[in-house]
Amino acid sequence: MTESDAPTWRVPPRWVLLVAVLSIVAAEVGGGAMARFKVELTRWARDGMLARPSVHGLVGVRDVDERILDEALVKFDAGLRLFHMHAEGMGLVIIATSTVAATVIGNAAARRTIIALLTTGGAGYPVGYLAWSALIPSYGLERSKTIAEWLVWVPFGTATIVALWCLAGFVAWSMISRRGARPAG
């Protein structure tokens, strides 16, 4: 094989790249907002929790309540951080994996399905962390986690994991079939 007929990349559809870049932008904005509006966000979450004492098990004893509020605020902050981290990472994962899918998968229907799963799964999953944080003041730690888990993390995470393993299978299959097609000698 000469340099000129070396295998090349194919670019994924434009909407995929736009979604990926949007995810990275949202992550950057989220990270910036976390730092810039830390006090306001904490105050908002704390006020929301104080407005629903029964949801958080607040008993009216300052020593006990402060510990509960602190724990919930740590989780609230963790949710925002995890959104920031995952949205950045998954944006890059979408770009990398959809490029591979566009290049390697020959069958158009399979290619479209894998790219759609990678893109929606990758962009949707990090939103679960944002939803978790936003729901903590209203629903408490456990219930907000359960809601985020079943509405966002499980469906979108599963989509990404299934699509990634399928894509790895397609790449492996492509390697095997190319090796088989190579002329002997």
Place this chain on the structure above:
Amino acid sequence: MIRDNVRTVRRPPLGVVLVALVMLALGETAGAAMSRLKPEIQRYAAARIAANAAAHGFSGSAEYDDEVRDRVIFTAEAGLSFFHLHGEGVGLVLFFASALVAAIVPGRRVRTVLYGLLTLGGLFPLGYLVYGAAVLEMGRDAGIELAERWVLTPLGVSVIAGLVGLWLAAARRRA
């Protein structure tokens, strides 16, 4: 490379792409397992610690042994957590670095060496699986020592060497 007025970018061999994808997929799967199977993982870790009591230096004092067990379980979970984080990160590093090698490094032999170093380094996250398993089987300090010395360090050096090689090749090309 210009072909029919369409600019195309060379891609790395599929074997390299496959390793990057498998690392990403393993990283994602480990993240999901950590979240969904936490109690089962902790139970398994506690059972392995009990089966290797001598390696963990249990004294027979419940208070001391509980503290040791908690610390080892925490370390094993940290190994899994590092595996999730590094699987995602190093998978992407391998993908983008090898894509750069394919696109800008002239000379097939140099490219092959860089692919080799980067792909070997792409296996670095597996060191954290070894780390998590080894602390359960051999005790915390011995397990960490084994994983760091024999897996994480050589694979980490490989990825660093590959990235330095890519940087040098890019700088040389520019000059």
